[in-house]
Amino acid sequence: MPSYAHPEVLVSTDWVAEHLTDPQVRIVESDEDRALYVQGHIPGAVEIDWQTDLQDSVERDYIDREAFERLCAEKGIANDTTVVFYGDKSNWWACYAFWVFKLYGHENCKIMNGGRKRWELDGRPWSTERVSYPATSYSAQERDKSVRALRDEVLKHQKAGKQLLDVRSPEEYRGERTHMPDYPNEGAVRGGHIPGALNVPWPQNCQEDGTFKEARDLEKLYIKELKMKRRSPTIAYCRIGERSSLTWFVLKYLLGFGNVRNYDGSWLEWGNCVGVPIVKGVEPGGSVAAKTAPAAAPAAVPAAPEVPAPVAQPPAEPPSLGFGTAPETPPAEG
């Protein structure tokens, strides 16, 4: 039976329960809804919020290196600390925080498999205590460009016909809507997907209890069915980069893809860009098809027939909440 490529990045709730007071370990909760942490967290866990802690409040980017160093120092995280992330939503936001830590080169990062849901199902205790640790001194590295794809890189990647993965819902992929079912419009003016992108909605990585699927099931999906290649450069994207950080984690650490990056600008950027290619419908489309097709044929693209009328989206609708419950066909969390 196949096993995960890097099983050491996943720890169980048992492991976490045994390391609650381990000074080498810092448990970090990252949630869609911040009040969940306040309502009850794993004893000794600190919170790092994707929006108010990890994102810059002025520029549309992550906090800079100095701010990241300050954040780690405040949370009692040293360079050699093993940081274990967990959270709601099958660890969406935990993977997102994990990804940002990798962006700044933190070495020992792990995910608690199953997140809040598994901890709850195991009947383990929640704590409401205020947690603080003595400040550390932390020195971050320059951003690691190997985990992040920026727009122009995605454009080049797309034009070269390399592996692209769209992890949004099928409705978003087909271009019928620009945001998750039941989620508000985040403000993308165009719907569809990046030409050539395959669609694997993120829930397909997870099981009912919030844990990741077994290695053989993930292999079956990505390698056998979709014929993706571990050695080919791959970029994953979603709407704001959070769901795709979970898929990034799965591809890189569980399946052992050698070169996979998260396009955190994702659809919120691409769907608003002037002059970038977009495909609607169920077919990936893309430049590979375009190259091989006769010049006059406009690639096997917009499979319009079975696509229902687009959902009307007033352009000025408020952006997303960033909290709440699972989207369509969720494997975990109601």
Next chain:
Amino acid sequence: MESVAARIDEVVEEFADLDSREKLEMLVEYAAGLEPLSPAYEARKAAAEGRIHECQTPVFLWTEADGDGRAHLVADVAPEAPTVKGFVALLAAAVVGRPVAEAAEIPDDLVERLGLGQVLGMLRARGLQAITARIRRGFAEAA
């Protein structure tokens, strides 16, 4: 009985003295106090009535007026979204029993006045603003 505006002012004042963590604790407290749906509303929820579609959390809201034109905000929010649940509970407490016309005047900048923008970040705060707008509209239509 105090007006909706007076009740809101009190809550705003109360929040003003709280730090981020305490604000979240307050929302969790409000969330715990949200009354469960009566069987009649459970049935309406099962029929997918009242669903707020702009909201990513499954939120069910009914902005009701009783025979005397008094406002009642009936709501159901998933437990995994205590922030939304707490905010909706806070609004329900602010409007209950007051004339619907007053309930329609919940300040549309309430989220900011409670200082939640900074606590939650802009994206989440916009979600709560959308809920505020939806409730204002609901009561305006009921008036």
